[in-house]
Amino acid sequence: MRKQSSNSTTPGMSEAHCESSVTDPAASKPIRHNLLLPLLLLLLAFALAGTAQDGGDHTLFGDLKVDEGKDGDLKPQTFDVILYTEGGTVVSRERTSNNGRYRFMNLRNGLYDLAVEVENREVARIRVHISSPSKNDFRQDIAMEWRSAAGGEKREKASSISAADVYKRTGVNAERFNKAQAAIDKKDYEGAVSLLREIVSNDPKDFQAWTELGTVYLMQKNMDEAEKVYQRALQEQPAFALAFVNLGRLRLAQKNYEGAIETLSQAVKVQPQSADANYFLGEAYLQVKKGSKAVGHLNEAIRLDPVRMAKAHLRLAALYNAVGMKDKAAAEYEQFLAKEPNHPDKKKLQQYIAENKKP
Numbered sequence: 558m559r560k561q562s563s564n565s566t567t568p569g570m571s572e573a574h575c576e577s578s579v580t581d582p583a584a585s586k587p588i589r590h591n592l593l594l595p596l597l598l599l600l601l602a603f604a605l606a607g608t609a610q611d612g613g614d615h616t617l618f619g620d621l622k623v624d625e626g627k628d629g630d631l632k633p634q635t636f637d638v639i640l641y642t643e644g645g646t647v648v649s650r651e652r653t654s655n656n657g658r659y660r661f662m663n664l665r666n667g668l669y670d671l672a673v674e675v676e677n678r679e680v681a682r683i684r685v686h687i688s689s690p691s692k693n694d695f696r697q698d699i700a701m702e703w704r705s706a707a708g709g710e711k712r713e714k715a716s717s718i719s720a721a722d723v724y725k726r727t728g729v730n731a732e733r734f735n736k737a738q739a740a741i742d743k744k745d746y747e748g749a750v751s752l753l754r755e756i757v758s759n760d761p762k763d764f765q766a767w768t769e770l771g772t773v774y775l776m777q778k779n780m781d782e783a784e785k786v787y788q789r790a791l792q793e794q795p796a797f798a799l800a801f802v803n804l805g806r807l808r809l810a811q812k813n814y815e816g817a818i819e820t821l822s823q824a825v826k827v828q829p830q831s832a833d834a835n836y837f838l839g840e841a842y843l844q845v846k847k848g849s850k851a852v853g854h855l856n857e858a859i860r861l862d863p864v865r866m867a868k869a870h871l872r873l874a875a876l877y878n879a880v881g882m883k884d885k886a887a888a889e890y891e892q893f894l895a896k897e898p899n900h901p902d903k904k905k906l907q908q909y910i911a912e913n914k915k916p
Contacts, residue, residue, distance in 0.1 A: 615687050618660040619698040621653055621673070637674040638699075643667065671697060688833070689865070696864060724765040724794075730756050734766060741773060749773045757789075764794035771803065783807060798828035806837055809844070817841040825854070832862035836869055848876050867896040883913035 621636055638659040640648040648669070651659045666688050673681040685697050726734060737752035753770040756763055767790035774783035787804040790797060801824035808817035818841045824834035839854035855873050858866040870893035877886040887910045894906055 614692045615664045615666070615689060616660060616662045616694045617664055617669070617671075617685065617687060617697060618658060618694065619696050620658050621655065621699045621701075623655045623701045639672045639674060640664075641670040641672060643669065645670075671699070673699060673701070686833075693865070724763050726756070726760065726763060726766075730759055730763070730766075734769075737766075737769065741776075746773055746777050750777075762793050764790040764797050764800065767793065768797070768800045768803065771800075775807065780807065780811065796827045798824050798831055798834060801827065802831065802834050802837065805834075805841070809837065809841060812844075814841050814844040818845070830861060832858045832866050835861065836866055839869070840872065843872065843876065848880070851876065864896055867893055870896075884915045887913040887915075 617640065621638065623636075635652050635654055636657075637650055637652050639650040640661050642648060648664070649661050651661070653659050664687055667686075669685045669687060671683045671685050672679050681699065681701060683697065683699065685695070687695050689695075733752045733756050737749045737756070740746075740748040740752060750770065750773055753766050753773065756766040757770065760766075767786050771783045771786040771790065774780075774786065784804065784807060787800050787807070790800040791804070794800070801820055805817045805821035805824060808814070808820060818838065821834055821838035821841055824831060825838055828834060835854040836858035839851040839858065842848070842851035842854065852873065855869040859869045870889040874886040874889035874893070877883070877889065890906045891910050891914070894900065894903060894910075900906070
């Protein structure tokens, strides 16, 4: 931890510091498409000689709210909220009432499906992305409304459901994919590579399998092969934002900043609502000292996902401090602490805010 001085440095933090290059080793870790992310984070940390921790022990929580309407009909009193891994395995389930809160703890980084059931019938499903190098809380509220369906039957409909960008495979390839995921969890990377290679040999259009193969190659520190198969995934599905983001973050790890900007710009183009794509594109612009372009994408990441992208406030604060705009840096730190009130550097940040905030 760097000691703070009273004139030109920001509080010593793993995600922001005062040099004009505004580097952030933790920003170069690629997203994985399912349970690969924790190991992938660790691998890229080694690649950068950083100290970012493997993600895990997160909490996902939120409120369930159902607009019951005014038709006077009986409504369900309880709802089952079920958390699935991307592969369809049940992680946990909770029963709650309307206006109640669910909470799932001890979660690893990755993609999850959050489903709501009424009387054993699924009525909503939402894709949730959990990603942080350190323990964190993620909030996902579920807003639903009770509507009349044909024949007088009642049903619920979620107000916003994210469509999963997942390749539909069947038969032997589906079995191979599940076995490959199990092999990865056991750190049997050679076995996973063999299975994934069989999948794409049998069905070269399986862009998700290509992307997973790239992640396994990263675990083996085979950066060249990882880049090749990410590019093949994009050849098969040019609008697959995840492959763009992973490839962009790989290039960030390799300090190929111009290449990262090119790739992450494509990610933002195909999925402008991706907070991750905007955040890491902003990070790439910081690395080539194009702060004016970085600011827009970092602020967009915050707008899209205010809590999970709270770290963007740190990057903006470091940028503003580096160019002498300490009042703006103080404002960013203040916004960060409003979202992360228990951050270990809280006292240092509060001191910086007190010394530099305009009255």
